[in-house]
Amino acid sequence: MTESQPMWRPSPSRIADANLTRFLQVVGQPSYEALYRWSVDEPAAFWEALRRFCGVELDTPNRTVVEGLDRMPGTVWFPGAKLNFARHLLRFRDDREALVFWNENGRQSSCTYAELHEQVARFADGLRAEGVAPGDRIAGFLPNRPEAVIAMLAASSLGAVWSSCSPDFGYEGLLDRFGQIEPKVLVTADGYPYNGKSFDSLDKVRRLCRSVDSIQRVVVAPYGPGDPDLGGLPAATLFSEFGRPGHEIPFASLPFDHPLYVLYSSGTTGKPKCIVHGAGGTLLQHLKEHVLHTDLRREDRLFYFTTCGWMMWNWLASGLATGATLVLYDGSPFHPHPAHLWDMAEREGVTVFGTSAKYIAACEKADLAPARTHDLSAVRTILSTGSPLAAESYDYVYRAIRADVQLASISGGTDIVSCFALGNPLAPVWRGEIQTRGLGMKVEVFDDEGSPLPVGHKGELVCSAPFPSMPLGFWDDPDGAKYRAAYFERFPGVWHHGDYCQLTEHGGMIVWGRSDAVLNPGGVRIGTAEIYRAVEALPEIAEACAIGQEWDNDVRIILFVKLRPPTEALDPALDSAIRLAIRAKATPRHTPAKILAVADIPRTRSGKIAEIAVRHVVHGRAVTNREALSNPESLELFRNLPEIQKP
Secondary structure, eight states: OOOOSSBBBBOOOHHHHHHHHHHHHHHHHSSSHHHHHHHHHHHHHHHHHHHTTTOOSSSSSSSSSOOOOOOOOOOOOOOTTTTHHHHHHHHOOOSSSEEEEETTEEEEEEEHHHHHHHHHHHHHHHHHHHHOOOOOOEEEEESHHHHHHHHHHHHHHHHEEEEEEOOSSSSHHHHHHHHHOOOEEEESSHHHETTTEEEOOOHHHHHHHHOOOOEEEEEEOSSSSSSOOTTTTEEEEEEGGSSSOOOOOOOOOOETEEEEEEEEOOTTTSOEEEEEEEEEHOOOOOOHHIIISOOOOOOOOOEOOOOOTSSSHHHHHHGGGGTEEEEEEOOOOOOSSSTTHHHHHHHOOOOEEEEEHHHHHHHHHTTTTTHSSSSOOOOOOHHHHHHHHHHHHHHIIIIIOOSSEEEEEEETTTTTTTEEEEOOOTSOOOTOOOOOEEETEEEEEEEETOOOOTTTEEEEEOOOOOTTTSSEEEETOTTTTTOOOOOOOTTTTTEEEEEEEETTTTOOOOEEEEEGGGGGGGOOOHHHHHHHHHHSSSTEEEEEEEEEEETTTTTEEEHHHHHHHHHOOHHHHHHHHHHHHHHSSSSSSSOOSSEOOOOOBBBBBBBBHHHHHHHHHHTOOHHHHHHGGGGGGGGGGGTGGGSSSOO
């Protein structure tokens, strides 16, 4: 899957001005390719050079960058060193905007770096008054508003562990997460709007507080006008009244690997795993991705469409360490009209616009053409993640959004709170490809026997050497058995990520989907993204879900499609068009045995298609954690379908 010409090349002036160019000069490497090889061959030298280049200050100087590179897991980065995560995100204290907040009604508020510092100091004072100490958990049940960033920074300034969920989680999903980590303080909004409607949060919070005895204080941020009803909440306080103003932030000096975040796996096949991430590794990795791979700097305005329940929120928040302005958005991206986010990008002068592959595909389906309707001249980079970005979506971006833009598909996950593959501001963009593997990340593609595959061959995404943002472990997993089983059981001593992918001749990568959702008819492995890119290019199809159904001692492909209005039925002509598209863009082996129309496709809360959950329902197996889905009711559409009970 290659094209003769790239879709975009950086200009000479952009290359000359890039942070990455300066870093190449500092470390004496002649090219990005040489830099990548050096970064994985000499990890101690690379990560120390990055630390110095990005201004990561260690309170206690370290003599050793890394110990135990031959152990995976078990490597220790910057042993003996101390730092504070929040101090680095608050190192600027001036009148430049730090946070700008938008919702469905437009711009709502903004605050400068000086004002952010004052608000974090006040909230930290409130946490200290509650007796919050290093290692205590602070939970956020919040929309993507400034209060979430403020509370996270205050918690991490004291060495407390921050963990957040978006307010659209149901009670069971909330309990499955916060019930495991037992927070001392819960920060919540009284409700949230979505798609023009208002939703209450406090009833779920009251139930949670009755079930989780550790919660000793609830801090409530009102979303709308008027004071919320705080009845039934333990020691409830309004956000604006929590803590005293006029205090400095007593940044705790903590070990490099002190716990910073607890993030959660999607939990579609069981109770979500509580993944613990360390402060130093997260900070270094995010700075590498922001400064070198995204070319972020003080004058930038960084936006990512995310909720507080997705790791991209944590990634976005780290942008403060560069001094950039973060643009936060809460609500539906298509309300009050489909181009609302592009209105925001134009008005705010967004320079880095981050979103999901699903959003880009939805813009195309809605026939949006921001290049004609909006002034997006400030946008120099578009980031996409959440699921593989189809090659046709690359065409759409360059045709209908902006021709002169770096389109950087990025891929990683909650597991590493960062990326394995992402953008390179010095390199061209090739259709359908992620530009590069991340610096310092020894990413390879393995076959089933654990041997590296050459360029162009599909297999398992692995990382065969340690990196600083590996999790510290799982919560309540004292011997690390669950952690090792999750990532190191398939290939001992090697991180197995669970993506099905291939390396490209341009030094990039293509991800074809989750390897546990890979189809295997007749023993041939097929990534679901290969089918989706063919099917979803058809104007009649809104989205699709492909699974492997156990049948006649083999596996056959079943394809479910959600039709796009005004198409009302999957008639023989459309069925034939789908099959022809799959054959033309993939192979005859990709052609499904059955194609069925359904009213909806289940997705996780981060927008990924829930193929495994659908497969379980089709085979009559239980889906143990429906709360992990944004639309769990859609699973019933796949139960006991007569069409797939026959040849």
